[in-house]
Amino acid sequence: MRASLDRIAAIVIKEFRHLGRDPRALLAVVITPVIQLLLFAYAISFDVDHVPTIVVDLDRTTQSRDYLRLYEGSTFFTVVSEADTMDAVDQAFDLNQAHLAIVIEAGFGRQLASGGTGQVAVLVDGSEPTSARISQAYTVAANQLYNQQLTRQWAQAQGLDLSSLGGLEPRVRTWYNPERRSSDFLIPGLMVVIIAIVTVQQTAVTLVRERDLGTEEQLDVSPLRKVELMVAKLLPWTAIAFLDVAVIICLGQWLFDVPLRGDIGALAVGSALFVFAALGLGLLVSAIAPTTDTANILALLIAFLPSFLLSGLAFALDQIPVVLQWLSYAFPARYMVTISRVVFLKGGGFAEVWPELLALAGYATVMILVSSALHGRRARR
């Protein structure tokens, strides 16, 4: 046992020396997650505002100008230009200068003044569906508001009292993230994805690389056992992954004020189990990939894409096709994103996330056992 620990320690020291000899790589392992976090947290948002809008006022009356103020005064729209012809609208859409066009037909003001209905055409650029949907919703809402205003003015002029009309009034409350800040929602998930990418890819490649370079044979003839080698190889990456977790949590708190409401113990246990699960996944890749190139692509396929798309980070999992929902259980990121959000935002602890913790523990165990078996078989060949 003692000898075994000594051997492991020797390899760990060797691995850290390797890293130490390559300060650029070491820096990248620590700096990359930080830059990713900053980028993701600032850039990712589903909140669309300042939709570039072009207005065509063919009426030019007090009424049309009053209506257009609806768009000028709102932060949802930014009027980028005014045009006189539809050709200008086509051009602006083609060059991506505007994604929304408001066209007021001639006679708009006259219609309204006579108590009729004024015609407005709203053109939405559907080539970017996310912003198109949202701009469409904003437009509908803005028009409803304007019409209500017109109705009120009209009723006042007619001497009618509209307040006697009852109705339901929605009172929306948002729990857990009342200001609905994207960063509160994204950072707990981002931590998971960033760590998944670093750990899976690095472990997968470190082990295969020894094989590529032929140093694996050298290790085989040493008294080192397979398990010892793997533990020793993984320990430095575990340490780095933990460092990354700590850095991201601190940054999230300091820079983005993401609240940490729940049990930090549950988060720590979850992170540890998740790191082991991700390392296990990396080991599996290294066991099946014959070359570093394959390991690289395989890790990209199973670490980057699923953690990004199938973890619930940005896309709601209960909305995707059922087959893909099942598939999402095959990747540890899904469990960890849940743990992270429950602990950070919902203030949960072990009582709420034990099923996920259990799943991760099981996942890590199975992955490490299967991949050591595969590695062992490979070594005997």
Next chain:
Amino acid sequence: MSGKRIRLLIWKEFLQLRRDPMLIRLLMLMPVLQLILFGYVVAVDIRNLSTAVVDLDHSATSQKLEAAFTGSGYFRIVSHPASENELRPLLDRGTVTVAIVIPEGTEDRLITGQTAPVGIVVDGSDSQISAVGSGYASQIIAGFNAELRDAAGVSLSPPGVDARIRVMFNPTMDPVNTMIPGLIAVIMMISLMAILSQAVVKERESGTLEQMFVTPIKAEEYLIGKVTPYAVLATAQMLVVAVVGMLWFRVPFSGNVWVVLTGLALFMLTNIGMGLFVSLVSRTRQQAQQAMAFLMIPTMILSGFIFPIESMPDLIQPFTKLIPMTWALIVLRNSFVKGSDFAALTVPLVVLAGFAVVIFTAAVVATRRRISD
């Protein structure tokens, strides 16, 4: 330049690729997997939100309201808690993401012409669900109110504005129609960068690079030989995505094929140059890999592939212009969806050409320096 030397080099690279059949299989599988994942996950329409209804009124009105929620298709009612206190654990555990609370006396208030509040609780830990869920709920209630007024026989004809909304280019606003054209560029970037960034550094690590440079080979010949097999592979992947994507997801193509091909060729040169450059300046494969991840992730995030550029902060937006993918996406999406021609896409095409020239030149210079070392 010697054609024979280049041919031999290309042959050598192909032989090396063939030695790892798993790699080729993976490279062909990757685009299909990505297509399915991005197509189905990113392009999802939020519907059937798990909802709890707390009906404290037990009246015809509350039932009608519940029916309006169910009928909309946006909400799937999974639970009827007896009191508001029972909501907390449901939302904590994530069993429901939306809850509707109809207070006691709602019907009485409506009958007497008063306003009756309806509580809508949304899970804010998922920002998309909370935004969409509360929006849909308010819409349904507005529709419900309109029906109430009609039923009460209140007919008013105040002046109003009739805004006819017409969606151009992609009338169904189907995200798949823009996702698939974008995916062609994304897949091209991922595979070219992932493999090419390793190509030179690999030879360096195993020492075959020095062997290569004592032969009479020239930098240009070396580059062409090195790059051609991967360019062929990337083209094959791209075709797989384009064909499968268009057939499976029924993505219409309304543009000019030559515009698309020009844009893709320029973008391919950019990526090849970038991959080579990373490979040439990295000392170890690990470094190359990290550099690649370092370049790829911001590209995915900032190019507008998933998240609309307009919703990024003003400070970030100028940076998106420095990313070749941003321009490649404009060319591809506008061609597919808007049917734009060369004239409309001159700016993005010229910018892409500029990127290609700069990056490729950098790669050639780096190779020359390596050889003269």
